[in-house]
Amino acid sequence: MKKKLVEYTIYKSADEFYKTVRTELNRKTFGKKFNLSGDYPDNGGIDIYSTISFAVFKPNLGPLVKLNLNCVNTNQNGTESKLTLNRVNGATYKMQFWFMILFVALTLIIALYQIIIGNDIGFEMLMLPLFGLIYILIIELFSEFTISSLNKKVEKMLNSEKLKYKKL
Structure with a gap:
């Protein structure tokens, strides 16, 4: 249950990355390339989660876990940015x-x-x-599977948009 951070250095501006993510989130359900939905939390960044979930628990209080994307420019001319992926437990996870x-x-x-x-x-x-x-343990296994899947989808998104990155 430790909060895991995954960090990337992206060799484009943070606005380029956020534009890519917002484009995916604004697509209709069956037109999504990466099966991602999301919302904008108060603490900054974007919380993403799968549109169609692997497992649904009752009562359904939203996704089991979310992945918070936080991207900030690291230099002044906007050619490099740092992307931080952070696990956020949803209300369903906490209740279960x-x-x-x-x-x-x-x-x-x-x-x-x-x-x-x-x-x-x-x-x-x-x-x-x-x-x-x-x-x-089963709930934790589902959440770890979901987070690793979301991490891979973010990498696929970076690759498909041809954004160069390096995992830190």
Whole structure:
């Protein structure tokens, strides 16, 4: 759950890159080249996510994770810029994660209580927190898969627009 940053040096201005991303975001759903949607957060940059998701969780509170693109010029004449890709957990991820943490804690407390008072069912109830932890790992796996896919799509976008870049 560590926030991962991926950085690139782009040998064009930040405006060129943002123009490319905005063009993709403004296309209709079935006309998109890279299957990306996005929004503009208050903290700057552009949050992108897949238009058609690999997995949808209920209740659906938006995408599981987003990728924040933040591109700034690094020199004064606008020939070089720095692109930072940052993972942003969506409301769906936060809701699923904290619900499972609450579930694991509650079932663990109940199982330990049952063991302390001498019921045999307490040892069997220890399986429930294990299922909760496995669910958290599955959610994390989906989110890591989504972020790596979005990173590759950004690289494909850079390549298709013939923007020269170097990964830092």
